[in-house]
Amino acid sequence: xxxxxxxxxxxxxxxxxxxxxxxxxxxxxxxxxxxxxxxxxxxxxxxxxxxxxxxxxxxxxxxxxxxxxxxxxxxxxxxxxxxxxxxxxxxxxxxxxxxxxxxxxxxxxxx
Amino acid sequence: xxxxxxxxxxxxxxxxxxxxxxxxxxxxxxxxxxxxxxxxxxxxxxxxxxxxxxxxxxxxxxxxxxxxxxxxxxxxxxxxxxxxxxxxxxxxxxxxxxxxxxxxxxxxxxxxxxx
Numbered sequence: 001x002x003x004x005x006x007x008x009x010x011x012x013x014x015x016x017x018x019x020x021x022x023x024x025x026x027x028x029x030x031x032x033x034x035x036x037x038x039x040x041x042x043x044x045x046x047x048x049x050x051x052x053x054x055x056x057x058x059x060x061x062x063x064x065x066x067x068x069x070x071x072x073x074x075x076x077x078x079x080x081x082x083x084x085x086x087x088x089x090x091x092x093x094x095x096x097x098x099x100x101x102x103x104x105x106x107x108x109x110x111x
Numbered sequence: 112x113x114x115x116x117x118x119x120x121x122x123x124x125x126x127x128x129x130x131x132x133x134x135x136x137x138x139x140x141x142x143x144x145x146x147x148x149x150x151x152x153x154x155x156x157x158x159x160x161x162x163x164x165x166x167x168x169x170x171x172x173x174x175x176x177x178x179x180x181x182x183x184x185x186x187x188x189x190x191x192x193x194x195x196x197x198x199x200x201x202x203x204x205x206x207x208x209x210x211x212x213x214x215x216x217x218x219x220x221x222x223x224x225x226x
Contacts (some may be wrong), residue, residue, distance in 0.1 A: 042217030103153040
């Protein structure tokens with residue numbers, strides 16, 4: 001089945017850009033998602049990308065997909081303290097019926 | 112809008128005790144899920160219910176049972192709790208099954224400690 005991997009921690013300065021990376025194993029993955037978890041809360045969908053796209057932009061968020069390398073990234077421009085959270089990458093492979101989540105990346109934004 | 116509501120939010124159990132985590136959604140979603148979240152391991156699917164009347168095992172079902180009571184409610188039961196079940200449990204729902212069913216909506220989580 002699908003395996004999704006992320007680095008566990010990332011620290012950036014307020015105002016800088018953050019780039020959170022994710023790799024997945026199933027080349028038949030059709031949808032790839034980014035979810036955000038704020039402290040003490042459940043996950044909320046941030047954005048998603050379909051496998052036939054290379055890039056998707058939504059305000060401060062840019063998602064890049066490299067299908068050849070099975071690499072997904074989330075770039076947050078002008079990172080703010082309110083962006084401090086855990087970010088989860090998730091994939092849906094063609095053979096699976098459920099999402100597979102990565103371990104999550106804890107983003108800390110320093111003032 | 113309440114969305115997905117889980118109870119209790121916190122629970123401490125002794126090894127061998129049983130308990131049920133309750134989940135209800137008010138979005139008329141067909142599919143519901145139970146995940147556990149452990150440090151460094153992300154979310155792992157325990158059980159899911161693609162539609163009312165059906166339940167299926169996820170990645171880590173051992174030690175758990177579920178009941179899809181009706182379209183709104185999906186409960187998770189630990190029959191004999193073990194310390195390895197110490198975790199944060201999340202209920203989620205979606206319009207349809209799996210990622211094709213659209214966005215997953217999550218509850219706020221239930222933090223369970225088994226001593």
